[in-house]
Amino acid sequence: xxxxxxxxxxxxxxxxxxxxxxxxxxxxxPLSDSHFPVPxxxxxVNYSLHYPQFFPSSDQIDSSKKIEFADxxxxxxxxxxxxxxxxxxxxxxxxxxxxKITEYVKERISALRVAxxxxxxxxxxxxxxxxxxxxxHFEKGQLSKMFFLFPDPHFKEKNHRRRVISxxxxxxxxxxxxxxxxxxxxxDVEELGEWMKACLESHPMFEALTxxxxxxxxxxxxxxxxxxxxQKVARNGGETFQAVYRRIMPSL
Amino acid sequence: MSETQMEEGDTHKDIEVAPALIAVxxxxxxVAVAVGSDLxxxxxxxxxxxxxxxxxxxxxxxxxxxxxxxxAKGKLFVSAGDDKLVKIWSTESWRCICTVSxxxxxxxxxxxxxxxxxxxADKFGVVWVVDLNxxxxxxxxxxxxxxxxxxxxCSIITGLEFSTGGRFIVSADRDFKIRVTVFPKExxxxxxxxxxxxxxxxxxVTCLAFVSASEYPQGFLxxxxxxxxxxLWNISSGSLLDTFEVExxxxxKGKLRSLLYRVFLHDGxxxxxxxxxxxxxxLDCSFQGVVVLSCDLSAQTLxxxxxxxxxxxCFIPTSLSTGSSAGLLWMVAGxxxxxxxxxxxxxxxxxxxxxxxxxxxxxxxQPTVLADEEIPGGDQLLEKLQGSVPVEQKVFLAAAxxxxxxxxxxxxxxxxxxxxxxxxxxxxxxxxx
Numbered sequence: 039x040x041x042x043x044x045x046x047x048x049x050x051x052x053x054x055x056x057x058x059x060x061x062x063x064x065x066x067x068p069l070s071d072s073h074f075p076v077p078x079x080x081x082x083v084n085y086s087l088h089y090p091q092f093f094p095s096s097d098q099i100d101s102s103k104k105i106e107f108a109d110x111x112x113x114x115x116x117x118x119x120x121x122x123x124x125x126x127x128x129x130x131x132x133x134x135x136x137x138k139i140t141e142y143v144k145e146r147i148s149a150l151r152v153a154x155x156x157x158x159x160x161x162x163x164x165x166x167x168x169x170x171x172x173x174x175h176f177e178k179g180q181l182s183k184m185f186f187l188f189p190d191p192h193f194k195e196k197n198h199r200r201r202v203i204s205x206x207x208x209x210x211x212x213x214x215x216x217x218x219x220x221x222x223x224x225x226d227v228e229e230l231g232e233w234m235k236a237c238l239e240s241h242p243m244f245e246a247l248t249x250x251x252x253x254x255x256x257x258x259x260x261x262x263x264x265x266x267x268x269q270k271v272a273r274n275g276g277e278t279f280q281a282v283y284r285r286i287m288p289s290l
Numbered sequence: 291m292s293e294t295q296m297e298e299g300d301t302h303k304d305i306e307v308a309p310a311l312i313a314v315x316x317x318x319x320x321v322a323v324a325v326g327s328d329l330x331x332x333x334x335x336x337x338x339x340x341x342x343x344x345x346x347x348x349x350x351x352x353x354x355x356x357x358x359x360x361x362a363k364g365k366l367f368v369s370a371g372d373d374k375l376v377k378i379w380s381t382e383s384w385r386c387i388c389t390v391s392x393x394x395x396x397x398x399x400x401x402x403x404x405x406x407x408x409x410x411a412d413k414f415g416v417v418w419v420v421d422l423n424x425x426x427x428x429x430x431x432x433x434x435x436x437x438x439x440x441x442x443x444c445s446i447i448t449g450l451e452f453s454t455g456g457r458f459i460v461s462a463d464r465d466f467k468i469r470v471t472v473f474p475k476e477x478x479x480x481x482x483x484x485x486x487x488x489x490x491x492x493x494x495v496t497c498l499a500f501v502s503a504s505e506y507p508q509g510f511l512x513x514x515x516x517x518x519x520x521x522l523w524n525i526s527s528g529s530l531l532d533t534f535e536v537e538x539x540x541x542x543k544g545k546l547r548s549l550l551y552r553v554f555l556h557d558g559x560x561x562x563x564x565x566x567x568x569x570x571x572x573l574d575c576s577f578q579g580v581v582v583l584s585c586d587l588s589a590q591t592l593x594x595x596x597x598x599x600x601x602x603x604c605f606i607p608t609s610l611s612t613g614s615s616a617g618l619l620w621m622v623a624g625x626x627x628x629x630x631x632x633x634x635x636x637x638x639x640x641x642x643x644x645x646x647x648x649x650x651x652x653x654x655x656q657p658t659v660l661a662d663e664e665i666p667g668g669d670q671l672l673e674k675l676q677g678s679v680p681v682e683q684k685v686f687l688a689a690a691x692x693x694x695x696x697x698x699x700x701x702x703x704x705x706x707x708x709x710x711x712x713x714x715x716x717x718x719x720x721x722x723x
Contacts (some may be wrong), residue, residue, distance in 0.1 A: 170445070
């Protein structure tokens with residue numbers, strides 16, 4: 039009877055959702071009008087829904103614990119799952135525009151929570167357009183890390199404004215990040231790698247991490263290996279281009 | 291929405307209806323009305339119509355003007371709109387001293403309080419800044435270039451305002467967002483430091499205004515929105531101080547429409563309270579007129595102060611303006627490119643008096659709508675600003691209806707069913723030729 043009860047889209051052996059039931063287009067237009075619900079204010083983000091073990095009831099909203107890591111365009115959620123064990127007490131959220139992928143990550147996290155009791159309680163996912171709604175999810179200076187791993191390259195010049203890293207959007211990311219917070223970007227497309235680096239380099243509120251700091255940061259190692267997209271690139275022997283920058287106070 | 295309706299909507303894009311706009315000089319030296327591509331200025335001081343001088347030849351503007359504004363000191367005037375031209379005029383000579391070409395259609399303009407920078411926003415959500423340093427009021431400059439200042443991600447910017455004191459620039463969009471950005475010392479390098487977001491509106495924001503007093507030099511922001519509310523904000527923290535629900539509190543006979551298409555704000559001093567006036571044009575309801583809100587800065591609340599009714603006049607203002615001292619509220623109702631009538635553009639100017647300091651409390655000084663002959667400038671002014679053709683009342687109702695549908699087409703998010711969405715994808719026309 040347990041077979042009937044089990045989620046039909048989940049693997050019988052591991053209990054995890056299977057990707058083939060969550061096929062989605064590789065790209066989604068970030069410019070189009072969104073019709074999914076968006077929290078009006080960061081305080082309306084339902085923490086007890088995302089992190090039931092940390093927030094058992096919904097009236098504990100005034101708790102001081104807040105989301106600190108945001109994985110923008112989290113895809114299938116590989117990074118979140120790796121980070122969950124590395125920072126078990128830090129709340130993190132994946133933000134993904136594609137509805138089906140978000141559903142997959144949701145199922146994946148709840149299956150992992152069932153299979154590993156007490157673990158994976160600090161990660162969650164939300165469907166949103168992070169290019170439009172970052173200030174609706176996070177207060178000023180709330181985040182300490184933001185991840186942009188293998189974003190859509192949007193090669194055509196006409197479509198460059200759809201890129202998730204741009205000088206204008208960095209203003210909003212700098213708003214959500216606290217001083218000292220770190221922004222991680224990686225891509226396998228050289229042109230996009232140069233673009234992201236150039237945007238960050240010229241932005242007055244970000245400075246590059248030194249080589250030493252990069253070696254010491256345990257998260258940097260995960261950039262190329264933790265995500266599904268990164269593993270695919272590694273499998274094919276592709277090159278990756280990363281840019282890791284710190285949010286600083288702008289010099290006046 | 292059926293396919294035929296949609297095609298119709300698409301083909302008529304090139305003749306969009308635009309509401310008439312009005313702007314009054316800060317010390318009421320002159321008043322300007324824009325309808326369609328036509329810019330009309332009347333010199334109140336001299337009592338005569340002004341003829342504009344533009345050496346760039348051709349018509350001044352060749353498509354609908356969407357934003358007009360005087361500088362804080364009244365020496366400069368800016369006009370911009372769908373023809374992607376931003377024209378900066380000297381109000382002494384009424385000569386166009388600078389024309390800047392924008393890449394996209396312009397939806398809002400603002401002048402910095404010191405008169406050194408002009409900012410304009412385009413329909414793709416980018417705010418640009420033009421440095422006016424070294425601009426000679428008597429010479430025409432052609433080499434002024436705009437630099438990007440900030441951007442709302444692909445959302446039409448509906449309002450742009452410098453804060454009292456000029457430390458911040460505030461921009462509002464059709465999504466519901468109000469962004470407060472520190473106006474940088476070197477604006478041409480971009481404004482990267484965001485002070486706050488004022489979040490709370492649930493529909494497009496239609497207008498912004500600052501109210502301030504000597505005890506509150508920073509001032510407070512007031513915003514109006516399509517969600518039928520007027521809200522009061524503290525911009526340094528982005529916190530919402532008060533919400534005025536128009537729908538709930540207007541003494542109307544019928545049920546008001548839930549969408550408020552335009553709210554107009556202006557501020558003027560009287561006693562220690564500040565007046566915000568708003569005109570609500572909601573055609574489906576029985577209310578026609580102007581609502582005056584008072585903003586109590588010490589209690590940080592908004593409340594209704596006066597309702598000036600103009601029932602039976604078929605006058606539904608499309609724009610409001612006021613000088614800082616004169617106590618007159620100028621209104622215009624009008625539209626360009628109205629189809630199906632002999633005269634495609636029409637305007638009607640009305641003035642309400644009684645906004646002087648301390649005049650709202652004694653009952654004998656109620657705000658009143660002035661008769662045409664009582665308006666400063668009289669018939670000459672009306673002839674210049676309205677044109678000489680008399681217009682029937684029913685045309686004004688049609689005009690107001692046209693403005694309402696044009697504004698909702700522009701600002702309300704469209705919901706398509708999945709088949710329509712596929713159809714639109716197949717027939718998209720934004721591919722490069």
